[in-house]
Amino acid sequence: MQAEIISIGTELLLGRIVNSNAKYIAAKLADIGIEVRYQTTIGDNPAHIQEALKIASQRNDLIIMSGGLGPTLDDMTKPAVAEFLKTNLILDDQQLDRIKQKFVEQNRQFVETNIRQAQYLAGGQKLLNHHGLALGDFYQNEAGTDVVLLPGPPSEMEPMMDELVPILIDSYHLKHQLISTVMKFYGISESQLMSELDDLVSESSRVSIASYGKGNEIWLRLTIFDDGQDDAQQIIDQVQQTIAQRFPSYYFSDNVQESLAAIVVELLKSKHKTITAAESLTAGMFQSTIASVPGASQIFTGGFVTYSNQVKEQLLGIPAEIINQNGVVSAETAIYMADNSSKIMHSNIGVSFTGVAGPDSLEGNPAGTVWLGLAGFGETITKKIQFATTESRKSIREKSVMSALQMIWLQLK
Amino acid sequence: MQAEIISIGTELLLGRIVNSNAKYIAAKLADIGIEVRYQTTIGDNPAHIQEALKIASQRNDLIIMSGGLGPTLDDMTKPAVAEFLKTNLILDDQQLDRIKQKFVEQNRQFVETNIRQAQYLAGGQKLLNHHGLALGDFYQNEAGTDVVLLPGPPSEMEPMMDELVPILIDSYHLKHQLISTVMKFYGISESQLMSELDDLVSESSRVSIASYGKGNEIWLRLTIFDDGQDDAQQIIDQVQQTIAQRFPSYYFSDNVQESLAAIVVELLKSKHKTITAAESLTAGMFQSTIASVPGASQIFTGGFVTYSNQVKEQLLGIPAEIINQNGVVSAETAIYMADNSSKIMHSNIGVSFTGVAGPDSLEGNPAGTVWLGLAGFGETITKKIQFATTESRKSIREKSVMSALQMIWLQLK
Structure with a gap:
């Protein structure tokens, strides 16, 4: 199964912001065994969106787009995608109510262009946005490549992508998954940590160990691909335990959410x-x-x-x-x-x-x-x-x- | 003048690292008035590199590629590009000596694959790498789209890109630059801000106004292309002043650094x-x-x-x-x-x-x-x-x- 990530945003093309969305989406797809061969970035321009969709649909089973779902006039992703897929946009009344309610709660006057945020592709499955107002979309295209629409702001996109993952597993009957776990450390440098793990990095080739700085913490990600041959979970648990025992003063959690x-x-x-x-x-x-x-x-x-x-x-x-x-x-x-x-x-x-x-x-x-x-x-x-x-x-x-x-x-x- | 940025690296496709190179290159090109309409990311795969080159050369004057210039077997950019451009790779003896010298200095045995790092495209202009071993390249293609090759590691790519900028200005006789300014707001929603700027967005088409959330603040970026016809700085200053006067309680700074x-x-x-x-x-x-x-x-x-x-x-x-x-x-x-x-x-x-x-x-x-x-x-x-x-x-x-x-x-x- 192959996917392409299309990021939409003029700010990306101008080099004003870094494309953290492409990284996030790519990592989530890798986790469930969907191969990403292409990432494409374009601006808020209907012609370019449709050109990118045309190229991407010729070489992929799935296209995941992020950006351009907002309320302003330069947010053009939904109508451009609807036209490409030859479908319509439907107004979701429930979401429109939610949006209007937000404006009331915040004592602000409703701005008409916000209606766009409550639209989704006819025939698609709407994806709820718990951290913003724009609906996402998962459009399974019997005639061609499937398309997912996600919002651009990372604070909205990331939780929506997290919710999409089990939907993708279900829809595509993905069986072999990447199992991964995170280990969080404080008070030790990344190079020292990794040098004390040298033996594990070479020995246990089934489990890959990657380190990265996250704020002031150092995080390890242990990953194993579960091919159904053996108990992958048990293998990764064992490596995690070994590492935990080596760094009792520095290793504090394996829960991403827990500070x-x-x-x-x-x-x-x-x-x-x-x-x-x-x-x-x-x-x-x-x-x-x-x-x-x-x-x-x-x-x-x-x-x-x-x-x-x-x-x-x-x-x-x-x-x-x-x-x-x-x-x-x-x-x-x-x-x-x-x-x-x-x-x-x-x-x-x-x-x-x-x-x-x-x-x-x-x-x-x-x-x-x-x-x-x-x-x-x-x-x-x-x-x-x-x-x-x-x-x-x-x-x-x-x-x-x-x-x-x-x-x-x-x-x- | 239009350019496409092609980033090459499996780590990018797997979502292991964020693509900071695309941001850096895009910002440098925007500064000198070269428009980036597309950014593409692919893996270290000759067929995909050539496919991306084919698509990009149909829609651009310039292609800037980064990544895949290193010494390992999965670094395939140079031979793939040479084949696409129907040219050869030339070994630069001076660079090869430098590379060998490095190995001596570091007391390491020379590895034969490092020869690749001293190669450049016949007919191209080699770009020196002061922070690494791989040569870059600026290939002006009389028959089609020009191609630049930059290394992947940001510590090598960024200084090389900095050195490339005056070469591009010179080669393309670039005179006109993008002028931009940021305006920072707090206490007003993005949609309300933009709706109260509707007249400016349509009226003064010379100045483009883009909004985005930055933490709890809303930032506007005003941009104008200085084509030498009139006083672009004065036009953008005027728009900034008009906006500032409309939002005296919300607009607090035009300095990116100032909180x-x-x-x-x-x-x-x-x-x-x-x-x-x-x-x-x-x-x-x-x-x-x-x-x-x-x-x-x-x-x-x-x-x-x-x-x-x-x-x-x-x-x-x-x-x-x-x-x-x-x-x-x-x-x-x-x-x-x-x-x-x-x-x-x-x-x-x-x-x-x-x-x-x-x-x-x-x-x-x-x-x-x-x-x-x-x-x-x-x-x-x-x-x-x-x-x-x-x-x-x-x-x-x-x-x-x-x-x-x-x-x-x-x-x-």
């Missing part, structure tokens, strides 16, 4: 422990990350952003001498911040962040110098991290939050 | 005003956003994360009756939070966030109900926002931060 913060919040809940923080460097980013997890209020009631030295004294009662004698970026200040925040908030655990986000240095400490404090597990723990001076302000702050989560996770688990 | 937070921090600095916050819903995200701007310490010393009702009383001194009588998600609570935080922190401005991030409702308020408070501009201002119940927890919190920044910005400017 390290969510794991920490769940552990805190199950152990009935509360947490607070005093944040200088990160200025609220840690607490905001904790509160990003639904139900965080069970373990978190609030905390402090103490950016200046004077506020560290005022809100946390840290003696001025401590900061003067040791410097604000020091183990001693981190200890006081963690201890005092947990005492004031009556929390079991207190975390603190003090450091130099840059670009300038502070008290002779270069940008990237960070002290973390962690109260609540016996004697208060500190950890110094020296990020590279070339690391960005954003990255230093985000990695500090991740490092603190990792410290807490290692203590709790 | 709304950075604008607010700069305004605070220039007006010598300090800011603090009491955050419930957002739990530190606002303060963290302010502190993401270098130099924020001049206008921000710290603040509060008051997640639970009890902590709102403890840290901010909000009377329990206020919360009990009005509810925690209310104008009254927002006012007390903003007022008291600015008083305690001796800040000119105090911002507060209280609301329901979801997924569950709270005190009868559905997820997405948000009250913002803003003290420091005369009587304390409040703003209620009702996000759609389908909006994610993450999005509700992020948009609340953006909305508060917008409120402050409108007061300051």
Whole structure:
């Protein structure tokens, strides 16, 4: 079974944005054994859309298009495809109601062109859009190549593609599948991780192991093609287990959706422990990350952003001498911040962040110098991290939050 | 002048990597007025390379290919292109010496297949590779479409493309360039923005106006092709000014790098005003956003994360009756939070966030109900926002931060 991916968008042709949709769709198709031999990108132009469809339908069983389903006048994919397939567009009343309802909820006036988003190809199967307004479409073409229409924004396209996968498996009776699993790591470099997996990469040729950076995390993807000959799931599980045992401090999840913060919040809940923080460097980013997890209020009631030295004294009662004698970026200040925040908030655990986000240095400490404090597990723990001076302000702050989560996770688990 | 970009690589077709080369090449071509109407991705397969060349040469003046120039057996671009163009490959002795020299330097044994990297198309102009071993090529085809060969690894391709740009300008006598500008908006939907620009989209056909969502912002890109006939820069400036005047509350910057937070921090600095916050819903995200701007310490010393009702009383001194009588998600609570935080922190401005991030409702308020408070501009201002119940927890919190920044910005400017 062969498929072509057609991406539609002037922004792609102008090189304004990278085509992450083609990558996402291609990976999902590879997973279920559909071969992609061509990817084509064109603009919002009906003639070009139809020309691309003509070429693609001559060399493929399936065409997956993304983009151009929106409400504006330059969104032309649906009518162009309908004309090519010699079918009509049908207005889905239910979807139109949903769209109108959205406008009401957001107190905005309905704009007539939004009707286009509620249309789908007559004879096709509409695909619901849970993160946007435009319907997608799966058109099984008895006379030729099947066509799928997906929206352009990745936040809408990706979940719709995820829902399409089982529909494709079902429609095409796909039996042999790629089984894959993800392993998420924090605190180890990609090259170190891979070098410690050298033996597995060569030995177990059935399981392919690929690494990539995902934000501040390193993800491994283990993949095996299930050809029905043996228990592929068991083989991949075994490799996963071997890797997990090698990196107990770095490997934290095999669930794509699950963040390290969510794991920490769940552990805190199950152990009935509360947490607070005093944040200088990160200025609220840690607490905001904790509160990003639904139900965080069970373990978190609030905390402090103490950016200046004077506020560290005022809100946390840290003696001025401590900061003067040791410097604000020091183990001693981190200890006081963690201890005092947990005492004031009556929390079991207190975390603190003090450091130099840059670009300038502070008290002779270069940008990237960070002290973390962690109260609540016996004697208060500190950890110094020296990020590279070339690391960005954003990255230093985000990695500090991740490092603190990792410290807490290692203590709790 | 029209060009097609052909990317070659199995990794692209499998969705293992994103096609950043197509974006880079497209942007460079757009800059010098070469229009890209098609981008095609294929695998390392001679038949597919030749098929793609055939299609592309029928519809373009120039084809830029990247990938498949390496030393391994699956790198097939050069011989496939040579066959298509009915020309030969010539071995460049100087390049071969360079390659062999590299192997000596790295203490590695020369591998015979590396000879391929020193080949170029007879009749073509070789392009030097300063970051790798494979030669590129610019083949001007008197009988048809010109072809450029670039290596696949971005670290090699990008500098070679940079060097190619002046060669293309010279060869094609390109004088006219694309001028473009970006306009950034917050607080208005894409469809509403575009519908209020309908007249400009049709009237001033010289300036093309494209909209797209960028995170929680809406960006417009205005583009004009400078054909030397008139003052294109002046025309685009005029359209930009017209749009800016239509949306004084939503349009905040024409600088891609500049965030709304950075604008607010700069305004605070220039007006010598300090800011603090009491955050419930957002739990530190606002303060963290302010502190993401270098130099924020001049206008921000710290603040509060008051997640639970009890902590709102403890840290901010909000009377329990206020919360009990009005509810925690209310104008009254927002006012007390903003007022008291600015008083305690001796800040000119105090911002507060209280609301329901979801997924569950709270005190009868559905997820997405948000009250913002803003003290420091005369009587304390409040703003209620009702996000759609389908909006994610993450999005509700992020948009609340953006909305508060917008409120402050409108007061300051």
